[in-house]
Amino acid sequence: MPFLSSIKDDDKVPHVLANFNTGTGRPLLEFHEVLLRGDSPFTVQERELMAAYVSGVNACQYCCGAHTAAAGEFGVPEKVVTALIENVQTAPVSEKLKPVLAYIRKLTLTPAKMTQKDVDAVYAAGWDERALYDAVQVCCLYNFMNRFVEGLGLTPRPDQFAMEGRLIKEGGYAGMAKTFGIR
Numbered sequence: 001m002p003f004l005s006s007i008k009d010d011d012k013v014p015h016v017l018a019n020f021n022t023g024t025g026r027p028l029l030e031f032h033e034v035l036l037r038g039d040s041p042f043t044v045q046e047r048e049l050m051a052a053y054v055s056g057v058n059a060c061q062y063c064c065g066a067h068t069a070a071a072g073e074f075g076v077p078e079k080v081v082t083a084l085i086e087n088v089q090t091a092p093v094s095e096k097l098k099p100v101l102a103y104i105r106k107l108t109l110t111p112a113k114m115t116q117k118d119v120d121a122v123y124a125a126g127w128d129e130r131a132l133y134d135a136v137q138v139c140c141l142y143n144f145m146n147r148f149v150e151g152l153g154l155t156p157r158p159d160q161f162a163m164e165g166r167l168i169k170e171g172g173y174a175g176m177a178k179t180f181g182i183r
Contacts, residue, residue: 003153012164013145014180016152025182032173035141041131045074046097048168049081050138053101056085057108060146061156067142069165099125103132104139 002009007016017025036047048071055063068081083091088101099121107114122132171179 001153001155003151007152007154009155010157010160011154012160013149013154014176014182016154017177017182018180021181021183023183026177029173029177029182032141035134035137037172040134041127042134043074045071045076047134047138048074049076049084049093050101050104050135051142052076052081053084054104054108054139054142055146056081057105058143058146060150062149062154063142063146065156065158065161066164066168069161070168071165073165073169096125096127100127100131100135104135107136107139108143 002011006019011019014025014029017028036051037044040047042050048067052064052067052071055067058064064081068076068078071081072078080092084093084101088098088105091098091101093101103114103118103122106118119132122135127135167176176182
């Protein structure tokens with residue numbers, strides 16, 4: 001149930017950004033667009049998977065559901081996200097991606113305990129500094145979004161996750177700003 005009286009029970013993130021329209025919504029969605037759809041060592045599929053995974057680690061049902069559906073739109077089966085949340089090492093993802101996912105899990109749960117050893121595992125898997133930079137940004141963005149959603153009490157609606165996944169794929173994040181009149 002939403003914590004603010006101006007938020008309806010079925011409102012989604014774009015509705016809230018449009019409702020308050022403080023000037024932060026469009027830049028936030030543009031950041032999503034650049035980070036998740038722009039140039040990166042990671043595919044769009046991998047970045048949506050990271051968004052769903054961080055959200056799952058945080059137990060944010062709203063974001064995990066929406067981004068699991070978005071990842072599904074790009075070809076990632078839902079069971080992959082579920083398996084990752086249970087155990088990165090046994091999940092059906094590439095061996096190259098596992099150290100990145102382990103890194104963002106640790107960064108999410110115990111950020112002050114990150115070490116060079118964690119970084120070195122990512123590099124040993126064949127990723128470079130740009131990849132680590134992008135993974136850290138995706139991790140940070142979804143830790144922020146999870147707290148935004150949970151802090152406002154947005155209601156997860158599993159019956160709408162597929163629609164949200166399609167909206168994310170078809171219009172992108174910048175498209176949401178236009179569609180919902182977010183400034």
